[in-house]
Amino acid sequence: MNMAEDAGVAHSPIVSVVEHYDDLSQRAAEAVAAVLGRKPDAVVTLPTGDTPVGMYQELVRRIQAGELDFGRAQFFCLDDYLGATPEDEASLTRWLRAEFLIPGNLPENHIHYIPTVADNPALAAAGYDRQIEDLGGFDLAVVGLGPNGHIGFNEPGSLPTDSTRVVELEAATRNQSAAYWDGKADIPTQAMTIGLGTILKARQIVLIVSGKNKAEIVRATLEDPATADVPGSWLVQAGERLHVILDQDAASLLSTR
Numbered sequence: 043m044n045m046a047e048d049a050g051v052a053h054s055p056i057v058s059v060v061e062h063y064d065d066l067s068q069r070a071a072e073a074v075a076a077v078l079g080r081k082p083d084a085v086v087t088l089p090t091g092d093t094p095v096g097m098y099q100e101l102v103r104r105i106q107a108g109e110l111d112f113g114r115a116q117f118f119c120l121d122d123y124l125g126a127t128p129e130d131e132a133s134l135t136r137w138l139r140a141e142f143l144i145p146g147n148l149p150e151n152h153i154h155y156i157p158t159v160a161d162n163p164a165l166a167a168a169g170y171d172r173q174i175e176d177l178g179g180f181d182l183a184v185v186g187l188g189p190n191g192h193i194g195f196n197e198p199g200s201l202p203t204d205s206t207r208v209v210e211l212e213a214a215t216r217n218q219s220a221a222y223w224d225g226k227a228d229i230p231t232q233a234m235t236i237g238l239g240t241i242l243k244a245r246q247i248v249l250i251v252s253g254k255n256k257a258e259i260v261r262a263t264l265e266d267p268a269t270a271d272v273p274g275s276w277l278v279q280a281g282e283r284l285h286v287i288l289d290q291d292a293a294s295l296l297s298t299r
């Protein structure tokens with residue numbers, strides 16, 4: 043059962059609080075499917091990590107059942123470690139290929155890999171933003187929220203005008219990343235991420251957050267004044283273009299709950 047509650051007013055983000063993680067996954071998959079339904083050739087970016095696992099399972103289920111088709115969409119990878127290739131054990135792109143891009147039958151020529159192995163990463167990052175822009179910008183950016191408030195790998199200190207670039211990873215983020223590979227992988231100190239400026243231009247942004255351990259950073263993101271200390275807080279300026287989907291645990295410290 044989906045115990046969703048929507049509380050959105052004009053020019054404010056739309057916040058949906060659902061009961062459990064499974065409801066969140068369904069809600070997020072629905073949001074993606076709705077954009078693809080309206081615009082089959084949508085330009086999208088989707089995150090890696092623990093939070094979107096259920097969303098990908100549902101999207102793959104729908105694709106394999108013939109209910110959804112990503113065949114005309116253009117997909118841009120959100121972030122990865124600098125120098126990582128899909129052949130490396132610790133590669134977010136590798137993870138994404140296994141969880142979604144391959145089982146979801148995305149055509150290889152519609153997948154844009156963030157250029158983490160370019161000779162000149164700064165130049166290549168600018169080229170990646172240009173590719174996004176040339177295709178008309180993002181119709182949809184689904185993002186998760188790091189324990190330190192990061193979006194993609196836009197770590198604390200990031201600005202709402204930031205473009206795609208190379209960033210230094212905080213120790214906490216590297217530890218979070220290492221946990222994805224049971225602590226066995228050596229996580230680089232630098233990464234490449236789509237910038238908040240590029241994400242903020244998306245026609246729709248969906249922020250998905252689950253779990254009690256994120257409740258305080260969710261509260262700070264949505265209720266405190268926007269600050270570079272909590273990069274996610276910049277997303278609020280997208281107003282109603284931002285749809286926040288939370289499970290009850292993640293929403294538990296919001297003052298309006």
Ligand code: F6R
Binds near residue numbers: 094194
């Ligand atoms: C991953 C990414 C990160 C994660 C965030 C939450 O591509 O961009 O910003 O979305 O760290 O990660 P989980 O979902 O593992 O808690």
